[in-house]
Amino acid sequence: MYKSEQLAHNLRLLIDNGTWPAHSKLPSLRQQAQSSGYSLMTVMNAYQELEAQGLIYAKEKSGYFVAEHLSTQVPQTYSVVSLNPKIEINSQVFKYLKSTQHQQIVPLGSAFPDHQLLCPSKLIQIMGQLARNRKNYEQSSNLPPGNFALRQLIAQRYCMQGITTDADDIVITSGCLDALNLSLQAITQPGDYILLQQTIFYGAWQAAERLGLKVITIPEHPQHGFDLEAFEQVIQSYPIKVCWFMLNAHNPIGFTVSDEIKYKIAKLLHQHQIHLIEDDVYEELFYGSKKPLPMKYFDQQNLVLHCSSFSKTLGAGFRVGWVYAGKFSEHIQHLQLMSTISANSLIQNALVEFLSHHHYEKHLRGLRRSLEKHKKQFYLYLKQHLPVGCEIFNYASGYFLWIKLPDHVNSIEIYEDLLEQHIGVTPSPLFNILQSQQHFLRINCSFEWHSDIAHALDQLSQSIQNHLKLRQITHSA
Ligand SMILES: Cc1ncc(COP(=O)(O)O)c(C=O)c1O
Incomplete structure (x- = not known):
């Protein structure tokens, strides 16, 4: 385990056991370096690690804070049994799977990890x-x-x-x-x-x-x-x-x-x-x-x-x-x-x-490391670029991010919009048939960071912005 992973692990335990409750401020990088004996760089890497996992968040000029416990926070589905x-x-899934098979598509809607890693x-x-x-x-x-x-x-x-x-x-x-x-x-x-x-x-x-x-x-x-x-x-x-x-x-x-x-x-x-x-x-x-x-x-x-x-x-x-x-x-x-x-x-x-x-075992160790790294890059980018009102659900496993869109933005419309630009994403009606749950998207983050990926995520943000604007116009008309 790298030193930063060890430190991130120790800090995660403090968050998990409630020593640091949600929204409490973490020691500054310097304080943490002094008290733990690790270098500033190691502490910074550990904090970024925890941030990528959604366990802490940074506030400009104020430092790092403990997030609402993301690893145990799941989107509220507002629904009973x-x-x-x-x-x-079946026909909806068939149509969706067919649409994502196109060779030229940026496969953020794929259910499988990047084949380069397999x-x-x-x-x-x-x-x-x-x-x-x-x-x-x-x-x-x-x-x-x-x-x-x-x-x-x-x-x-x-x-x-x-x-x-x-x-x-x-x-x-x-x-x-x-x-x-x-x-x-x-x-x-x-x-x-x-x-x-x-x-x-x-x-x-x-x-x-x-x-x-x-x-x-x-x-x-x-x-x-x-x-x-x-x-x-x-x-x-x-x-x-x-x-x-x-x-x-x-x-x-x-x-x-x-x-x-x-x-x-x-x-x-x-x-x-x-x-x-x-x-x-x-x-x-x-x-x-x-x-x-x-x-x-x-x-x-x-x-x-x-x-x-x-x-x-x-x-x-x-x-x-x-x-x-x-x-x-x-x-x-x-x-x-x-x-x-x-x-x-x-x-x-x-x-x-x-x-x-x-x-x-050897292959799995490498695969886990790559998936964690790639997902972190996606998360940090999306966190910076998604419009206000979006929420990202990020957990310490797998290669998906689950994104809640702002209220009333329909994930099928975003999916269709992006498909025209040869970008795949997976809309929530494929996983949840309730009408009230159509505003989530699944993104496959297993891919190595690349300008095409950044472009696809920019297009995703743009598409959500456009739908938000359209809603505002229709509501004010
Ligand atoms: C949750 C889940 N279960 C099962 C499967 C099917 O896996 P397999 O390709 O091994 O049939 C998938 C594939 O996407 C999956 O995501």
Whole structure:
């Protein structure tokens, strides 16, 4: 760890434990350097680090102050539990995904990290070697539940987090979305009630629409990310068959729910015997020193189906993911053999080589460092350039920033405006179907800083300004 990271870490602890409450003034750079023994440059880097994470903010000529606790502050959704009887999101998602595929587009709307950061050369080298041997294309040993050695390696990663797992618990799938879809299909029948977070990856809405499920949603909690009270209220009032939650590095908002809340969720799931499909596809992209625990860790009764993949760390094109399926393993394999069959054999074999020689850990360390650095650059630039009334939600993980637009500025209009200029962003109606929640945007910040990026962010600010002006004119007319 660099000295500035160590200092930032120590200061973050003081903020987290309330020693420095919101809006209290931090020691000046000089005072901090004197009291900590670090150089002025190290202190400045540490403060900038905390600023980029949204934990402190600078006031001109006054110094640094503790922000409202951003890592635990989530956009207020002003909504109670809602029943969403008819979901029609698939065509909207299709249109959106098509629109972002254009080669010339600045891909700030992409769901994947910059491909320059993925697919490390060691993996390319391994694939090159294996590709020359016919035996590596052989399918039978890679059919459901998937390559045994790969399942063992994935099981070991769970064990490293204190989750007892063996290869038989794991089913290899064609990416995380396949794992999520198969899990939902294995547990539900058309017409069943499922419970989602109100703002959630659009894959959950699509799956519910496709399987004809009734969706109840709970709002995000403004401090904790997850609203335990609303959760308890729903599971007491509705016959929920399964929940689909994302509690680590939430997409699109970014928050990670505390272990204490995860423990309480697990307890309630046990009491009511409800299954949980856990989407943990960003589990490796944390910036702190410890990987956040999944809900699977707190699950004593095998109610949680934990889903993840290598898409966000090595490349979405590999299409290799998995589900910790436990007792659902057989059922999921049946469904798999009727649909996606299996993940690619050559890639499964290559991943075994790559993971067994610790190349993955080394790659992950570099990837996390780059994502943190890039997101910080985006954050600082946006903070300076976005019009007044915008709010940026920034968390210490992943590569997204979630931006609240000024009241009444519609994110779809901004998205369409930018698309004409070949700039992609993701508007909130893809994640949240409530009419009242259309004024958020997700920005992918994984890219190396570049003049094209600065230009795209300037265009974003300009577009918001234009919409604000238009509103003022229409209101005053
Ligand atoms: C939250 C979330 N879950 C699942 C997926 C699907 O991942 P995969 O490409 O491994 O299917 C994505 C992809 O964008 C995602 O953002």
